[in-house]
Amino acid sequence: AKHLGRNNFQFYSADLTIKAAERREVETNLRFALKKEEFLLHYQPLVDLATREIIGAEALLRWQHESGKLIMPDKFIGIAEETGLIIPIGEWVMRSACQVAVALNRGRPRPVTVAVNLSTRQFLHNDLVSSIQAILAETGCHTDWIKLEITESLLLENTDNIQRMLQSLSAMGLCISIDDFGTGYSALSYLHRFPVRELKIDRSFTSDITDNAERALIVQAIVSLARNLNKNVVAEGVETLEQADYLHKMGCPQAQGYLFSKPLPLEQFLALLG
Numbered sequence: 001a002k003h004l005g006r007n008n009f010q011f012y013s014a015d016l017t018i019k020a021a022e023r024r025e026v027e028t029n030l031r032f033a034l035k036k037e038e039f040l041l042h043y044q045p046l047v048d049l050a051t052r053e054i055i056g057a058e059a060l061l062r063w064q065h066e067s068g069k070l071i072m073p074d075k076f077i078g079i080a081e082e083t084g085l086i087i088p089i090g091e092w093v094m095r096s097a098c099q100v101a102v103a104l105n106r107g108r109p110r111p112v113t114v115a116v117n118l119s120t121r122q123f124l125h126n127d128l129v130s131s132i133q134a135i136l137a138e139t140g141c142h143t144d145w146i147k148l149e150i151t152e153s154l155l156l157e158n159t160d161n162i163q164r165m166l167q168s169l170s171a172m173g174l175c176i177s178i179d180d181f182g183t184g185y186s187a188l189s190y191l192h193r194f195p196v197r198e199l200k201i202d203r204s205f206t207s208d209i210t211d212n213a214e215r216a217l218i219v220q221a222i223v224s225l226a227r228n229l230n231k232n233v234v235a236e237g238v239e240t241l242e243q244a245d246y247l248h249k250m251g252c253p254q255a256q257g258y259l260f261s262k263p264l265p266l267e268q269f270l271a272l273l274g
């Protein structure tokens, strides 16, 4: 048994070495990507369920690798967070989204919003609020045009510092939205403690509302909760007309999903928006 244990240990330590080397390689590539401007944003339309009009978009990060391959965020956000590179990458995302929001809103009577995803890691960096403030000023972006998507896990950190940062961002006029709502710990008690203006129902709930009665009840409860608390609610991952109609009947005002459009390169999003 002792012998086996030792072999196992060697196996695991070799495996970890490979992983660490891989990670370092991705980290080096990410730094390079930032310098060479290999990142880009795709825009997924946000739709008003009553009129089916596009009222905004979520900015989703992509990495156009020099090999030509388009790399999805799930493949590199984790490493960017661990290495701290999410700070400069996040600033790039915010600046790009603000520039686009300014262009989108030129000459429009009603605001078109651009939602930006923020990692919890970005809030552990004390400059987040001033950085966002500087980017808004520099790009001339109105706070009505930007939404910040955070995850439930951030609220569970529950430090005075994070609460203060969210208060500042909200006081600036930015909409704070809870992403993937329902998948985290859903300590509903935090909802009134933080300046949250919107809940985004996770795709895992949306995907089976039409054939899973229990899931449908949960979604109905989230929609009712949001409305009673005077918060906006968005369903993500809507793929069928049936789901869209059902959500609309439940009183959910807004949605995103492949039914309406997948995330698009800027030019295509602009063409769709008209």
Ligand code: C2E
Pocket: 044, 059, 060, 061, 072, 073, 074, 077, 093, 117, 118, 119, 179, 180, 203, 236, 237, 238, 239, 256, 257, 258, 259, 262, 263
């Ligand atoms: P998320 O914020 O929950 O974004 C929604 C994801 O679901 C996106 O994947 C989107 O393309 C996908 N999606 C949208 N509609 C549908 C649908 O109808 N069906 C299905 N099956 N999928 C749909 P994506 O673009 O690969 O992004 C994955 C995650 O990466 C995002 O999840 C977000 O957490 C993170 N992410 C993306 N961009 C950024 C960024 O700029 N900063 C940070 N920190 N995270 C980002």
Ligand code: CA
Pocket: 058, 117, 149, 179
């Ligand atoms: Ca999101």
Ligand code: CA
Pocket: 179, 180, 202, 203, 236
């Ligand atoms: Ca999600």
Ligand code: CA
Pocket: 151, 179, 180
């Ligand atoms: Ca997410």
